Amino acid sequence: MIPGHPGPLLSALLDGELEPSVAARVRAHVGACGACAAELRAVSEARSAVRSLPRLDPPAGLFRVRRARVRAAVAAVAASVAAAAAVVVLAEPHPAPVRPKVAEFVDAHVATASLTGDPVSELVRAGIPTGTDR
Amino acid sequence: MTVRPGLAGAVAALVATALVMPAAAGENPVERSRDAAGVLDFAGRVRVFWVDPVGRHETVVRVRAADGVVVVEGLRRIVAAGDDRLVSADSAGWHLVWHADPVPSDAPDMWRKYRVSYSPGPVVAGRLTRLVHVMSGGVVRERLLVDIGSGLILARDQYDARGALRRSVAFEELRLVPGRAVVPQPAADRSPRPLDGGVRGRAYRAPSVLAGGYVRLGAYRRGPAVQVVYSDGVYGLSLFEQRGRLGEVPGLARPVRIGDGRGWHLTWPGGDVVTWQAGDAVYTLVGEAPPEEVLAAARSVPPPSRAPLLERLRRACRGLLDLRA
Numbered sequence: 459m460i461p462g463h464p465g466p467l468l469s470a471l472l473d474g475e476l477e478p479s480v481a482a483r484v485r486a487h488v489g490a491c492g493a494c495a496a497e498l499r500a501v502s503e504a505r506s507a508v509r510s511l512p513r514l515d516p517p518a519g520l521f522r523v524r525r526a527r528v529r530a531a532v533a534a535v536a537a538s539v540a541a542a543a544a545v546v547v548l549a550e551p552h553p554a555p556v557r558p559k560v561a562e563f564v565d566a567h568v569a570t571a572s573l574t575g576d577p578v579s580e581l582v583r584a585g586i587p588t589g590t591d592r
Numbered sequence: 593m594t595v596r597p598g599l600a601g602a603v604a605a606l607v608a609t610a611l612v613m614p615a616a617a618g619e620n621p622v623e624r625s626r627d628a629a630g631v632l633d634f635a636g637r638v639r640v641f642w643v644d645p646v647g648r649h650e651t652v653v654r655v656r657a658a659d660g661v662v663v664v665e666g667l668r669r670i671v672a673a674g675d676d677r678l679v680s681a682d683s684a685g686w687h688l689v690w691h692a693d694p695v696p697s698d699a700p701d702m703w704r705k706y707r708v709s710y711s712p713g714p715v716v717a718g719r720l721t722r723l724v725h726v727m728s729g730g731v732v733r734e735r736l737l738v739d740i741g742s743g744l745i746l747a748r749d750q751y752d753a754r755g756a757l758r759r760s761v762a763f764e765e766l767r768l769v770p771g772r773a774v775v776p777q778p779a780a781d782r783s784p785r786p787l788d789g790g791v792r793g794r795a796y797r798a799p800s801v802l803a804g805g806y807v808r809l810g811a812y813r814r815g816p817a818v819q820v821v822y823s824d825g826v827y828g829l830s831l832f833e834q835r836g837r838l839g840e841v842p843g844l845a846r847p848v849r850i851g852d853g854r855g856w857h858l859t860w861p862g863g864d865v866v867t868w869q870a871g872d873a874v875y876t877l878v879g880e881a882p883p884e885e886v887l888a889a890a891r892s893v894p895p896p897s898r899a900p901l902l903e904r905l906r907r908a909c910r911g912l913l914d915l916r917a
Contacts, residue, residue: 555839556816558832558867558876564860566784566814567830567878568670569677569690570821574699574809574828576625577662577672578655579748579761580880582638583862584679585653585666 463491468498472505561587620702621724621738621745622826628743633658636717636766640666642759644859645846652764658771673775685779696809702726702825705805706733713737716746717766726826731755733882734826742768753884759862784812784819796820796833797873803892804885817876822889827881829889838869848887851895857887871896 464484470476471484488494568584635656642649653666664670671678677690702708706728713723719739726734732755737747747762787795798820800808806822806829813819817834845856848866855868863880866887875893879886 553836553872556834556836556874557840558834558838558842558874559817560842560858560860560865560867560876560878562782562814563817563819563830563832563876563878564862564865565679565687565689566819566832567828568862570696570819570830571828571880572672572677573675573690574696574821574823575826575880576622576745576748577629578625578638578657578664579745580862581662581664581670581672582640582653582655582666582761583642583759583860583880584670585664585668586640586651586861587667 463487463494468494469501471498472502620825621708621736621743622702624743625738625745628739629657629662630660632742632744632768633771634742634744634766634768635771636763639762639764640760640861641757641762642859642861643757646844649861655763656771656773658773661773661775663773671776673773676775678776678778680776686776688778688781688783691781691783696821696823699809699823699828700805700807700825705824706826717763719746719766721746737762739766750880750882752882758882759880782814784814787811787813787818797894797896798831798833798875799892799894802829802831802889804881804889806889824881827879827885829877829879829881829886831893832876832878834874835872836874837872838867838874842867850891855890857883859883866890 572580662672669680713721721737724736735749750759796818820831822829845858848857850868864883864886867876877890
């Protein structure tokens, strides 16, 4: 805005938003200033041009699609939260795989069986490899 | 000398009655043989026979004993010195698999389940024997040939429920001669650590009794596994319990039904092994009992109950923390 000229007040004048005393001073200035009179005409013409544009309706289903997307997103988040909660609350950690060491178990068993049973007949059988995991 | 037929008949009847009547309490032939092996010096060869799904097998193992130490020399070597047990199977040297400290409690009285009868036996390895039939449910489970002079069991035949011979060990040579035994120095200590039998917070779920009258004698920690030892007075069972899921199945194993799931059964020269998954644990049952008894005992292990919600939450949180770590 050039100092001393109303500038943005011209648009407010057209919209009727100025106090009566201020509006009177702006009108007085426009009546005496050719540049401001020309700017006031240009602003007035631009407003008329914008207001003369046709009204357009949004495409059919625009809001329905958006609502569906929002609902789907909410449902996905809720399902994720529920699944995570179920995993934490209900599931147990997957146990590590175990391969029973059968030969060692047989040795351990023979040792105890020879303590509580007949040592010779128990121990001679352990003199033969089990053939499982040696 | 002439003997009156009536008197001879009476004497024969008395002898026969003494031989076939059930043994009195305290005359457990297995216990007597164990005591004899602990004090006698001897050396011999033992023929070992067993049947598995592949076929019939036979091999010979050398045995000697001196100063209370029994040494078995087959494809593997085993030493029993007092209550210690050592095994040598490869170049890694001797492994101590049992140390004297955690001895299982006494086996239950065998007469609860078995009936025993005696009769004259054949000569085995040049020695006179007494034939002992060990019966359960009217079926002969074992046939023992006991050295009349020493009390050692010289032959032992085991039968399945159909009466078919499954396993046999028999001295084919035995010399009661003085000897000398050296206990090897173990290169590794794999002996177990005894566990408290208390229920609360204990490290295993194995029950106190298994089907067939097998009573728990003790529980021991062996690395990641717990060995729970059972006996019915004649046979022993070891139930190994470890946390995890059954990964690779042992070689030569055959599928069997255990509860609602599948287990695996295999035969070794001295007995049977069943392994299966139950909840978050893997069980392996080893025993020299008849195979159908080993399977019945495995099936009697109760499945683990589902953990309470808070316990599952605690485990899940710990699992997530472990994953992050």
